[in-house]
Amino acid sequence: MQTLHAPISRQTQTALQLLGQLIKAARKERGLSQTDLAMRLGLGRHTVMSIEKGDPKVAVGAVFEAAATLGVPLLAEDEHGLARLSSAVAGLAAVLPQRAGRKKPVLDDAF
Numbered sequence: 001m002q003t004l005h006a007p008i009s010r011q012t013q014t015a016l017q018l019l020g021q022l023i024k025a026a027r028k029e030r031g032l033s034q035t036d037l038a039m040r041l042g043l044g045r046h047t048v049m050s051i052e053k054g055d056p057k058v059a060v061g062a063v064f065e066a067a068a069t070l071g072v073p074l075l076a077e078d079e080h081g082l083a084r085l086s087s088a089v090a091g092l093a094a095v096l097p098q099r100a101g102r103k104k105p106v107l108d109d110a111f
Helices: 010-029 034-041 045-053 060-070 079-095
Strands: none
Touching: 010 045, 010 060, 034 045, 034 060, 045 060
């Protein structure tokens, strides 16, 4: 049985490929083979190959863990930066509505 995947935008594909290239460069810079990195991550070598190619079907957690293991910054340069970003997002989330969606229109039935 074939699984259908939603198409992804060109921007997303480019970002995935760029992140994969950064991960590959960091791996090579550290003198690690794909097999070495796979063992450190508890993944298969083919998954590491897919990460480095920017395959959108790889779990985001696996991609982030590969990046973190190799020191590739994602949302911030370090844990302190992540903590600051997390606090800022939490503050923003506190002022946003609890639910998203359109307001129900008020019908004027007086005619």
